[in-house]
Amino acid sequence: MTTAINTKQNIWKSSAFVTLFSSALLVAFASKVYDLALPLLVYELTQSAKWMGWMRAVEFLPNLLLALFIGVWVDRVDKKRWSQQMLTGQALMVILSFSAVQWMSQPLWVLFPAAFLMMAFNYGYHNARMAMLKRALPQNMQNTATARMSSLYSFMETVGPVLSGALLLMAAIHYALLVVAAMLVxxxxQLDRLDEQPPLNQSSQSFFASLSDAWSVFVGSRTMVVITLAVMVINTTGSVFWIQAIYFAKAELTLNSVQVSYLVAASGIGGMLGSFTADIVRQKMGLGRLLILSIALEAIGFLFPIVWPTLWGLGLGFLWVSAVGLYSSICIWSFRQEAFDEKWLGRIAGITGSLFKLLMPLGLAASGYWVEGLGIxxxxxxxxxxxxxxxxxxxxTRVRNVA
Structure with missing residues (x-):
């Protein structure tokens, strides 16, 4: 597959992209506040790191368990209305969580299922947004669109310490959930301003027949299969590095919470640098070569805490890993956007989304035992x-020849 990049086109002149971007900005802000508030809230309620860990595990499950099914549904529905339903579902879960903390004596009974559904709705929204981007923009702007969307979450990582401080100043942390609900509304x-996009697929196929067809399309793209196998591994190494680097910061470097927040901010800054330069670098190198090089360069970042075991060394490592790591992420998401027709995109995103994270639970669990036995x-x-x-x-592989 080859795709030319025309840098003369200005993506911000597309009203559809501006609408999708501004809506996604609000969702990214809401998600970041929620991600910060929920573990703090669980700890405040339980004083237990164990319950905080279980909450994160519950949030991880929807992507692993439901991505395949959500992908099939997204390919059959009106993407705009579906996205609005997903936002409504998230807002309801947040309000339900707030109500449970405000008035229940044992709110965890509500917080856990609400967190599961919150993440399921969130994945449903993001899956549909990719399909809407596919239709809204020409092929040669998909890489730029993916990069600009990625910049949202990097920006939120950068302002994370500020948001954390604001949450700690609140009289009660669960009131932050009302802010989340307001952003989702x-x-x-904002999404209501998008032109109506009726569904392309009015298939009478059964659910599993539809999924089987998508699997055949996925397997038929040998390049996507190879990339997926690679992502299964690098997602695991990246997540293991992230979580154990935080442990290294706390246990080995004895950094306090404020200093750890600087690491998160450094990660966000690196991500922003990567998101705003990825399309330029791809134009010069090609997608395949950039993907391979960024995977190799990210691996070098894993050595930073060993070579320079200080706050500054670890911070530079976080910035480096996020910057070059986002190159590889943008390459992967852009290839998927460009390689498949819109009618397949929801299901392909569901299949690959599940596979991308398949090894992560095993890797994360094993990493703790590795550290205890052999050292970090x-x-x-x-x-x-x-x-x-x-x-x-x-x-x-043929990946290196992708333009």
């Missing part, structure tokens, strides 16, 4: 070796 209203330095080295090997193996 505004996102619904050897784990960072292992992450480097595994990810660098993935980049080396991709050089021998």
């Amino acid at each position: 505004l996102a619904y209203w 330095t050897s784990l960072f080295l292992l992450c480097f070796v595994v990810q660098a090997s993935v980049a080396f193996m991709l050089l021998a």
Whole structure:
């Protein structure tokens, strides 16, 4: 597959993209506040790190368990109305969570299922947004659109410490959930400005027949299959590095919470740098070569805490890993956007979304035992070796020829 990038076109002149971007900005803000508030709220209620961990596990499950099914539904429905329904569902879950904390003696009974559904609705919204971008913009602007959308979440990582401070100043943390609900309502209203987009697929196929057809299309794209296998590995090494680097910061470097927040901000700054330069670099290198190079360069970032075990060294590592890591993410998402027709995109996103995270639970669980037995330095080295090997193996595949 080859795709030319025409940099003369200004993506901000597309009213559809501006509408989708502004709505996504509100959702990104709401998601960041929610991500920060929920673990703080759970800890405030339980004083238990164990319950905080379980809450994160529950939030992870919808993408792994429901992505396939959501992908089939998205391909059959009106993407705009579906997205608004997903935003409504999120807002209702947030309000339900607020009500439980405000008036129930045991709010965890509500918070856990609400968090599960919140993440399911969130995934449903993001899946449909990709399909709407596919229809709203020409092929040669998909990479730029993906990069600009990615910048939203990097920006929110950058302002994360500010938001954390604001939450801690609130009289009660659960009132932050009302802010989240308000942002989601505004996102619904903004999305209402998008021109109506009726569904392309009015298929009478059964659910599993539809999914089977999409699987055949996915397997038929050998390049996408190879990329997916690589992403299964690098998502695991990246997530292991992230969580164990935080442990390294707290346990080995004895950093306080404020200093750890600086690391998160450094990660966000790196992501923003990557998101605003990815389309330019791709134009010069090609998608395949940029993907392989960014995977290799990200692996080098895993060595930073070993070479320079200080706050500054770890902060630079977070910035480096996020900047070059976002290059690879944008390449992966852009290839998926460009390689498949809109009628398949929801299901392909569901299939790949589940596979992308398939190894992460095993890797994250095993990493703790590895650190206890062999030390965290050897784990960072292992992450480097595994990810660098993935980049080396991709050089021998057709991925390197993708333009």
